Amino acid sequence: MAYVEVFCLLFFSTFIFHLIKRPRIGMNEPPLVPYQYPIIGHTYRLLYDAENFLKECREKYGEPFSLYVFGNVRTFTGVDSTPEVLRNSDVFDHSAGVNKTFPFTDIFEKFTDTKSSYMVRVVHEQVSGKISVYTSRMQKELVSGIEKFIGDCKEPKVIGNIQETLSRIVAKPVADVLLGEEGAKFEDIMVSFTTAEKALDKMRFAPEFLLYIHHSLYKFIAMLPLKVGWNPMTQHRDIFVQRCKPIIEERICQRKELGEKYIQKDDLLDFFISESGTDVVDDKLLNHLFGVTYMLVFAGINYGGRPELWNELYEEQLKIHNESNGYLSTEDVNKKMVKLDCFLKESFRHSSDIAMLPHTVVSNSYTFSNGTTVPKGRDVYLYSKDTAFNDKLYGETSNEFQPKRHITSFSNGKTVHSPATKVDRSFITFGGGKHACPGRFFAVNEIKICLHKLILKYNIRTESDKVVPSMKISSIKMPPNAGLIFENRN
Template sequence: MAYVEIVCLLIFVSSIFNLIKRPRIGANEPPLVPYRFPIIGHSYSFSHDTGNFLKKCKEKYGEPFSLYIFGNVRTFTGVDSTPEVLRNSEIFDFHMGTNKVFPIGDVLRSFTEINTTYMARVVHEQVSSKINIYTSRLQKELLFGIDKFFGDCKEPKVFRDIQGTFSRIIAKPVANVILGEECAQFEDIITSFTVVENELQKLRFVPKILFFIHPSLHRFFATLPLKFGWNPISRHRDLFVQRCKPIIEERIRQRKELGEEYIQKEDLLDFFISESEKDVVDNEYMNKLFVNLYQIVFASISTTSRFISLALFDYSGRPELWNEIYEEQLKIHNESNGILSTEDVNKMVKLDCFLKESFRYSTDPAGLPHTLVSDSYTFSNGTTIPKGRDVYVYMKDTAFNNIFFGETSNDFQPNRHITSYRDGKIIHTPAARIDRSFITFGGGKHACPGRFFAVVEIKMCLHKLILRYKIRTENGKIEPPRVLSLATFPSISGLIFENRNY
């Protein structure tokens, strides 16, 4: 029998075995929610109506609880047990858990190795901590994108695929910060940023049917093209080399020539050049630069465009908020003469509270997958999970919990994030701040290091849009978001933009 036939037979036998087996649950494990069909388990209920299904499971079985999904047992933590996962990052591996369902790491590692800890530090120190340096450049590039893609809208105009539009708008300021102002002028690089984000997102939606056999088989087929030398982002690497290699070589030449007199440029490209201290720009060096820079590109564009789009739908469907937020933005615009500084962005308290409420309201039903890498873990309630167990955070249990937000937790109320005192002092909890009640950006050591930069960028973009346009949904009502593969995405409906001055 040929080797290929033997492998196919083994896969078939393994498939049958795994499809008919029942999961083995230890006596002291979190309760496994009962299910009717041995093969399907909870897969249909979980995929069909994730939010309501998880809510019913939590109400009946407490937390943490386990589900049998796509042939595997997954444990879900609620508001009380989630902090245990987020603060114990040494035994709950976030990157391993994420890569099982979204193997972006495998795609990037085909070029070079990835150091996630190092990259998180770089983003925090070189991006989030330097927001004041980037503010004017962000504003310029955002205005360019708004003019290009929305225009004057003298007559009301309907725009669809809002997230796709904002991916294209956000790509240019991201290129400016990451690659520098020289590279940000190349239109094909900007297009590449948008396309690579879209192509990597497709990995999230690879059919989950192979999970019924084994998680590794799903990952195998999701990354199968890599094994034959085809990578979905290879052409973007080639374009990066074509456009950026001459710039990199020139910067290295200037460094050698000027020595200590060289003034480092404020972009991530120059930071990585200074860190490497290399004189030869070979393929290995370009691959490393490409991976380090483009994983930040993907995270920046994907998250920011999604959150801006969700916020716009939240804003456009709630006319009772329009005047209050508009007046704050107009006041800041007049005081700054239209040129925003970081201090001006920090004054956008009402917009910031609106944004935080939008983040909360559009929280993913469940996410932040972690894999337990220690021999076992016992939660504070006494239940124990074994090594290798995938643990998901039931995020909506935190976002809509009455413990934090009272009886109005299901209502959209931006002012809940503001505390007013009798002496007129106002304190608000910023949209980028993480605590037990707000985990949109994760938590613990693996909290999103770029969240401060992202929030500033989103606020600046919304500020310009709100001042320039009247924005409303087509039917004049609130358009609820969509849930795909556990993630929340904006509605596919259009938004109507109309110039305020006509």
């Protein structure tokens, strides 16, 4: 009975609060789309019909426009205003936007106080900047993972959860880059890498109706486990320490013995040890190394295909395979896999979320080029589908899957293509501006090498022989819940 009374009290207080607190929009702010119910606002339609609803709002009210969602005003930018958000990272803070409803930063604060700007520099310099170092190692681990988790497939084999299978395959090369060969050999570390995200999902238990009162109340309830000492990442920290502490101790010992003669290893663990500036292996160092490593795990582990395109892609990959004698170089991956790269970019475009990347205005205000102004504290979401399927950018065929659309042919026979790693106003899968994803070069290379091996070895099709559409959860796209059939080409 007490729980019912508390719920009723919360609901009643919410109702009264929102009768008093009507959203107030300034004169020059983006238009607030009218809504019927004072508390619900646009929440229901955004949750259950985001694709059609956002399209209607964009067509009727232009861009940017605002919605009343979970008791707060959210502004959505379109194809013209989105680049302004991505260019002005000093005004629009993505980390602040995410942390309002999911305490990612707070979870890792227990382990490390490392700033996101530092992690961006590390990925840019130590990962993307060393692709040529990692290519051969990545190739070896991907082949091993494909053999282990997919197998020979002399008889057609159905893999139901392809996303999970690919995560397991990708985990090993990611671990090799993060922890070196010594750390990547442990199976429980691989399992930890692929299940850590599920552990964080346990933090999403707070009821969403609390957002109607205020996002700070929702976050307070979500943070309660952390306040009483329970952190979903603790068990992963224990696995990391058990496996990696001996490696860390050995490397620090070598540094002491060799001094300036010590040659730093090509993995992030050794880099972070060097950056720490300490030779004492205590809980502080172990927590820090775990924190920075697993912050990168979430960015490094987490592909699509259309069966009728495999044969054309197969011809390109077979030619590259024969020319390289089966051993890919960085040049093979970057310069020769043109069709595969364009196929990948088109796949990224079609798998784009409907709306994504929440940003919070951290300056006093921002005025868009069309004259509308968003105030400090406003959450701004990128209506990414308006960019990904815009006729102004991609022509009347914008809704069609055309992997060759990113290749331009000239009358003199020369062809150029727009690579999957290139970010511009027409392609925002990896963000944009100076904060565009720094790991995209590594990620795209890894996916291309993996697809290269898969295409050469297997015929791949869906169980229905048809393209299965993505699942949609509000404005987010999820991989389809359908199996793939793998069959050995030979």
